Amino acid sequence: MSIKTMSIQRFFFALLLSLPLSAQATLAIQNWQTPQGARVVFVESRELPMLDISVDFPAGSARDPAGKAGLAHLTHGLLDQGAGGLSDTAIAHRLADVGAVLSGSFDRDRAGVTLRTLSSATEKTAALEMLARVLQRPDFPQAVIRREKQRLIAAIREAEADPGTVAGKAFYRALYGTHPYAHDEAGDPAAIARLTRGDLQAFYRAHYSAPNAVISLVGDISRAEAEAIAARLAAGLSKAAAVPPLPSPAPAASSDVRIAHPSTQSHVLVGAVGMARNDPDFFPLFVGNYVLGGGGFDSRLMREVRDKRGYAYSAYSYFMPMVEAGPFQLGLQTKLEQTDDALKVAQATLRQFIADGPSEAELEQAKSNLTGGFPLRLDSNRKILDYLAAIGFYRLPLDYLDTWVAKVEAVDVAAVKQAFARRIDPDRLVTVVVGAGGAR
Numbered sequence: 001m002s003i004k005t006m007s008i009q010r011f012f013f014a015l016l017l018s019l020p021l022s023a024q025a026t027l028a029i030q031n032w033q034t035p036q037g038a039r040v041v042f043v044e045s046r047e048l049p050m051l052d053i054s055v056d057f058p059a060g061s062a063r064d065p066a067g068k069a070g071l072a073h074l075t076h077g078l079l080d081q082g083a084g085g086l087s088d089t090a091i092a093h094r095l096a097d098v099g100a101v102l103s104g105s106f107d108r109d110r111a112g113v114t115l116r117t118l119s120s121a122t123e124k125t126a127a128l129e130m131l132a133r134v135l136q137r138p139d140f141p142q143a144v145i146r147r148e149k150q151r152l153i154a155a156i157r158e159a160e161a162d163p164g165t166v167a168g169k170a171f172y173r174a175l176y177g178t179h180p181y182a183h184d185e186a187g188d189p190a191a192i193a194r195l196t197r198g199d200l201q202a203f204y205r206a207h208y209s210a211p212n213a214v215i216s217l218v219g220d221i222s223r224a225e226a227e228a229i230a231a232r233l234a235a236g237l238s239k240a241a242a243v244p245p246l247p248s249p250a251p252a253a254s255s256d257v258r259i260a261h262p263s264t265q266s267h268v269l270v271g272a273v274g275m276a277r278n279d280p281d282f283f284p285l286f287v288g289n290y291v292l293g294g295g296g297f298d299s300r301l302m303r304e305v306r307d308k309r310g311y312a313y314s315a316y317s318y319f320m321p322m323v324e325a326g327p328f329q330l331g332l333q334t335k336l337e338q339t340d341d342a343l344k345v346a347q348a349t350l351r352q353f354i355a356d357g358p359s360e361a362e363l364e365q366a367k368s369n370l371t372g373g374f375p376l377r378l379d380s381n382r383k384i385l386d387y388l389a390a391i392g393f394y395r396l397p398l399d400y401l402d403t404w405v406a407k408v409e410a411v412d413v414a415a416v417k418q419a420f421a422r423r424i425d426p427d428r429l430v431t432v433v434v435g436a437g438g439a440r
Helices: 011-016 071-078 088-097 121-136 142-159 163-176 189-194 197-207 223-235 282-294 300-307 336-356 360-373 381-393 400-409 413-423
Strands: 030-033 039-044 050-057 101-106 111-118 214-219 255-259 265-273 315-319 327-335 430-434
Touching (some): 039 223, 071 101, 088 101, 142 189, 163 255, 214 223, 282 315, 282 336, 282 360, 360 400
Antiparallel strands (some): 050 111, 315 327
């Protein structure tokens, strides 16, 4: 079994942190620090005999050293491919024997391992032993390293045939330049081919340490049990100091990148460096973007690009807040022959929105839809765990979920206009177009 890696680095991650709870839903979130320096967040939930745990580290692709693009991704993927003397098959079988599931997440900011297990003593004990083994004692077997390097390189090469993937990679390169966020999450084939077992071991020791760890627990256990589990997981990790913060990205210069590709449509991305997860403009930008391009058929981009002109089936925009300023991205796909016309309409729509902001009616509709139309029901430990992991890793306030609705409702037109004016300069946009005959 390999850890199932899910990227939380895109729109759905932003959506997860942005959807509201019902007015009645609250979580009694507890937090503390283990003696080893790991941060812990915990919610006791006795409704089901289940325990969900995630352990996250600042070990995403932004932490790849120079010339070793792909090291973070490969390290994460190999954690359960042999640990503490057990093979990947043996680990998978022991988890299956007790009905436990091990999975993972990886993006530019973080790498994480997640466990779901029954809370009964026998099953929980066996599952936690496997989680601890994977986190604390990965073997990085040479044969498995060779296999996984080949598999990863092949996957990257295969993805080069997808114009959307090509556009996304080019967009991050143009937007972030030499900043670590420009690193592709999967890595570079030539760099991956050069990686050694020593590289993996060194990266693991430096990044998967107790002071770097954020441990999130939800389920059928007491506070005392949660403290014991967190301390046990942290105690077996390295004591390497917390990694230094990432640098703040500079605003990108205006650029227009055209890449030829044998696709039937042009893939168009437009954007700028947006906001960090702790940005004070988070709520005005999020609510405003719902009007601009985040509200589906209610958004201006959909009306202007699709409804009025039929240039694209869909047009969207979103902010992706990260530890440092993540991207603001506007995107669409259109017929090759109408690429420039569709792009001009999208750019004009964005420019007008930055200048004028939303109307009062648009803003009220957006706030109503966000607070009432898309309630996120915390009806499973999995959903609660996702929230906890984000709150812990990004150091969000523990009352983030309880205050979400009030902060959305407090946004007004002036706040949206001011926030967009501070963050998005329509004269300094990065544009990427991937399609046949598109090269310049």
